[in-house]
Amino acid sequence: EAGVVQSPRYKIIEKKQPVAFWCNPISGHNTLYWYRQNLGQGPELLIRYENEEAVDDSQLPKDRFSAERLKGVDSTLKIQPAELGDSAVYLCASSSGTGYGYTFGSGTRLTVV
Amino acid sequence: GDSVTQMEGPVTLSEEAFLTINCTYTATGYPSLFWYVQYPGEGLQLLLKATKADDKGSNKGFEATYRKETTSFHLEKGSVQVSDSAVYFCALVDSGGSNYKLTFGKGTLLTVNP
Numbered sequence: 458e459a460g461v462v463q464s465p466r467y468k469i470i471e472k473k474q475p476v477a478f479w480c481n482p483i484s485g486h487n488t489l490y491w492y493r494q495n496l497g498q499g500p501e502l503l504i505r506y507e508n509e510e511a512v513d514d515s516q517l518p519k520d521r522f523s524a525e526r527l528k529g530v531d532s533t534l535k536i537q538p539a540e541l542g543d544s545a546v547y548l549c550a551s552s553s554g555t556g557y558g559y560t561f562g563s564g565t566r567l568t569v570v
Numbered sequence: 571g572d573s574v575t576q577m578e579g580p581v582t583l584s585e586e587a588f589l590t591i592n593c594t595y596t597a598t599g600y601p602s603l604f605w606y607v608q609y610p611g612e613g614l615q616l617l618l619k620a621t622k623a624d625d626k627g628s629n630k631g632f633e634a635t636y637r638k639e640t641t642s643f644h645l646e647k648g649s650v651q652v653s654d655s656a657v658y659f660c661a662l663v664d665s666g667g668s669n670y671k672l673t674f675g676k677g678t679l680l681t682v683n684p
Contacts, residue, residue: 461613488670499574499659499674500614513671548613552670559672561614 459483461562463549469568475537478565482530482551486560489526491534492548494564500548506532539569572597576660576675583650583682591645591678593634593660601662603627603636603643604672608657617645617658650682 462481470476482489487508492500503522505513508529517524521540526532536543546564577592595601605617605627618627623638632647643660660675 490672492672497676499661499676500672501674502671505671550614559616563611563613 461549461551461560463547463562463565465565466563467566467568469570470539472541472569473538475535476539476567477533477535478547478549478567480532480534480549480562482532482549483560486551486553487529488552489532490550490552490559491524491532492550494546494548496545503534503547536567539567541569543567544569572601572662572664572673574660574662574673574675576658576678578676578678580679580681583680585652585682585684586649587682589645589647589650589654589680591658591660591680593643593645593675595641595643595660595662597641597662597664599664601664603634604661604663605632605634605643605645606659606661606674608659608677610656614659650680652682652684655680655682 464479489506491503493503494500502516504517504524506526509526522536524534546566548561548564550559550561552559573596575594602621604619606614607617608614618629620627620636623636626635634643634645657677657679659677661672663670
């Protein structure tokens with residue numbers, strides 16, 4: 458079974474440019490999460506989807522971040538415009554709904570210069 | 571709110587040494603507790619979990635016991651290997667509601683030398 462797939466693995470952009478990350482969860486997992494992991498820190502939740510509905514986006518900086526999950530499967534996280542402080546690893550995870558069976562992707566390491 | 575505090579690293583050990591990484595938590599409800607491991611260049615992997623008091627999670631020689639009285643979930647391994655070198659994260663899910671948000675500690679970098 459394929460795991461959670463994220464792309465790209467690495468991205469370097471100049472500040473004020475837009476960037477997008479893509480996530481394909483495990484087939485059948487209705488819950489999808491985006492986490493941000495700053496250097497030397499644990500991951501922090503940005504947004505949680507149940508199917509196509511964003512049910513917890515309280516930690517998402519909505520002035521520059523947006524996310525979507527079309528048809529309740531793949532998801533895209535976008536930043537526009539990017540700032541230096543957005544440099545981090547962006548992790549996608551999915552679960553079957555119990556909350557205990559998280560599977561994380563390998564993440565996208567974003568560097569804003 | 572919920573929080574997890576784990577011992578600061580880095581931790582450097584020789585192969586076959588005993589490992590302890592301390593973890594304590596604060597939660598409003600009755601949490602489930604986890605240890606995740608992150609190998610260099612890879613995503614987070616679930617190492618072990620415990621869902622109620624006095625449960626012991628174990629995997630790959632690692633163990634941790636859910637201690638409600640001390641709000642702790644310390645990770646232990648009797649004999650570490652070079653391949654155990656990674657960052658270890660303690661985490662919780664507060665099961666008091668329907669929000670399955672994982673709250674992580676800051677992580678502890680473990681380096682095992684041959």
